[in-house]
Amino acid sequence: MADTWQPASRTARERARVELTREIKEEARRQLAATGADGLSLRAVARQLGMVSSALYRYYPSRDDLLTALIIDAYNAMGEAAEHAAAVTQGAPARERWLAVCHAIRAWAVAHRHEYALIYGSPIPGYRAPQDTIGPASRVPLAFVGVLRAALAAGELKPAEGGGPAGSRTVEGLLADQAAALSDALAAGPAAASVPPVAPELLVRAVIAWTQLFGMLSFELFGQLVGSFDPADAFFDHAAAQLAAFVGLP
Amino acid sequence: MADTWQPASRTARERARVELTREIKEEARRQLAATGADGLSLRAVARQLGMVSSALYRYYPSRDDLLTALIIDAYNAMGEAAEHAAAVTQGAPARERWLAVCHAIRAWAVAHRHEYALIYGSPIPGYRAPQDTIGPASRVPLAFVGVLRAALAAGELKPAEGGGPAGSRTVEGLLADQAAALSDALAAGPAAASVPPVAPELLVRAVIAWTQLFGMLSFELFGQLVGSFDPADAFFDHAAAQLAAFVGLP
DNA sequence: TGTACATCAGTGAACGCGCGTTCACTGATGTAC
């Protein structure tokens, strides 16, 4: 699922190349974790690996390509954490699964703050993300959608209604269009097939929950909660529960 | 409210110093807006101002001090936008005021993306925020609290209840302690006096709303919504309305 | 199995760049008598 495997890299050269490509990326990730994205320098990576900086160009054509590899890996790692939580709780009540995914994501983020910042923090100046990142980036939201779909299929999900005290705000206008388009894209997606479609109203709620979740994470990791809910565990638990209720999983 | 004024800076030297200190900061802000925080270089600022880089050290003892000044200014600018929206809508229904503050914050953020990233994006590596930032940083949350307090006093606010379909999750344990401490801090704060205290339950809801709001902003400004609700206006409006309902302003 | 040639990984030097900060200096502005 993660890396594509050459059956058994034929020549020693090929084996060495695969290995070094991985080692370079791993050393880069180590430096990223220690210093953050701007602390990442090709020269430092090469130094640590005992090679000369120009040698790295045999493996990554530029610093940006190395960064891209790290970004994709980070998205995949977090996506895998989310998917794993969903898979492990298959069959459990949807609310439990939802919470499990939330917590898995937070756990990953807390354990990989700099990688989190790399993908969800301020954009890196001068860096433009290539198309290859959008697949990995959507694994997290898709994990949530998966849980919601299963809940729908099992009839566990209260139809999006009664969110605020005055009941649900209706989704209309441009927002409805965007939601419908997104819903169509999901229906056409790979994992779709014969699962129930997600109503625009629910989809909007899911996206709200998604932004809320990452808003909390960014605040926690970037130090915005220091004066208030600093050890954020209790706050996060509570908010995640509210979110579950919000998407229809009381 | 913003800057302290020398009655009428006595000597020409003093006047020049005040002015240049401001000009340096403004040029720095211009470069920040153009390139982002790591694009900010003392030498470039000096160049643009027609002086030699070492001259800046008469005004700011180091790059970090200049950065700090920009950060404080950014917090103050956004805080002022929020406070202004609250002030202008004084007397209006609380829900309207809430939405006005949300929109004012977004408007500022969209118009000042790089300044937004400076204060709400990934922490700058090697930079530690001094104490002076926490006052300005809390103006936005305090603006929300102010609106909620007024709503409480006017009896407009439905007591925090019925958030999710299954009713409000209760606030207990460590979370309750943290909320109580925060509530006390607010009661002891400057703008408090004879206004009604904010119940922990409500406070937690307010903080959830706060994180949600900035979660959306970060996603919008940092490009995470590109595939879904890209022109985010409709989505933001909808979510802000949901948030108002969530804190008890249907 | 052995030789001749092609491929490719890694080297080392260099290019060209920009940065933050320090320091001894000069000349103008301010102050005290």
Next chain:
DNA sequence: TGTACATCAGTGAACGCGCGTTCACTGATGTAC
């Protein structure tokens, strides 16, 4: 009002640093006959 001294803004050169990327090269690994 005028002079003597102190304060301070701005200069220019320098220190010391690190970076991404290019390029001609060498020597080892792989391939074809």
